[in-house]
Every structure is written in C-alpha cells, then in structure tokens.
Amino acid sequence: MTTRQALMTAAAELMREVGYDEMTTAAVAKRAGVAEGTIYRHFPSKETLAEAVFADIWRIFQEYMETHLPPREQPRERLDAFFPLTVQAIASLMPSYATLTQQEHLHFAAKHCASHHGSAGSLPPGPREYVALLEEALRLAQEGGVVRPEIDPSVAAHFFFFGAGAAMEFYGDLQHLRPEDERVPQKIVEQLMNLMQHAVKGDIQ
Secondary structure, eight states: OOHHHHHHHHHHHHHHHHOTTTOOHHHHHHHHTSOHHHHHHHOSSHHHHHHHHHHHHHHHHHHHHHHHSOOTTOHHHHHHHHHHHHHHHHHHHOGGGHHIIIIIHHHHHHHHHHHHSSSTTOOOTTHHHHHHHHHHHHHHHHHTTOSOTTOOHHHHHHHHHHHHHHHHHHHSOTTOOOTTSOSSOHHHHHHHHHHHHHHHHTTOO
16 A cells, blocks of 8 residues: 555545544544655645545546446436445445545535635536536436436436435435445435436336
C-alpha cells in the first residue's frame, strides 16, 4: 500500500468513526503511521483528502454499476435493474463504506457544492457521474418507447437521486456493517422501484 493509499484508508476509517468535522489531520497521520506533514505532500488540505476518499468510493461504485447493469441494447431491462442494483452495490461491494457514501458524502456535497463546484444545482464528481448514468438509462428507455416522451431524463434522474436517497436513509439503515442484514427492507426497495417506474412509464408497458 502506498502512503497516499494509507492516508485515504485512514481518513475513510476515521470519517466512519467520528465524522468529517471531527476528523483531524493529526489523527489521520497517526492512523496511517506517518508524520502529519506527510499528508500535505499528497493533499493540500483535509478537505481535498476527503474529496479523494469520496472520489475513490464513487469510482468503485460506478465500476460495479457498469459491470452489472444489463447492456445498453436492452434499455427496458437496464432501467428496471438500475435501482435494485444501486442497493445491491451498497450492500455487496461497500458495506464498510455505507456511512461515507450515503451520509458523510451527501452532507459534504450539500455543504460545499455551491462554493466549490459552481452554481447551485451542480453536483460534485461522483454523484454527477452516477446521475449521468441514470439519466442515460432513462433516455435510452425513452428512445425505446419505454419512458413517456414528456419526461425530461435529466430532471427525472436528479429527482430520483435525491428523493430515493432520502427515502432509503429514512426507511433503511445504511450505516451498519452487518452484511447478512438488509440495509433497506426489500418491501421498501420494491415500493420505491414501483413508484419510479410508474412515474416515468405511466401507462406504457
């Protein structure tokens, strides 16, 4: 493991344990087994270190989605699989990073998005690519006659990202580290998927 990777691993662990605000560079350095000044050879600030951690988590998440989604030549199946696969990715690929991906990152993004990534309404890297992947799935399904023509894929993708994410936080337990347990009850996943499908498909079968 490189020093940079060790620092990112230590930061990820500490954000799970104490949160971004309480995490200190001194604690990260101690956990990684390096001097505190070493951090600044790799990351200009605590904030950029956290951003690197989030970016790496989202990279793994995106790779999982791309690998497991049905091909683009099957737009109906790809859209139908999108939401359940998102939950599966959280549970199967990154159980120990659930807090980071669903809570710490969203808090960080909401707090810093406008000032660091342009105007309000612009997501930071990571969530931006995930929403773009969902938007593409909606657009392909729309072109295939599955999604109602009046639906704006971009608006719908952002709506589902924020709305379904908040619902999963409310009804589920995305923070626990027990892989044998459901992070979101299956009946909630099915209800959210049905709501999404009815919203964009309407009477189209």
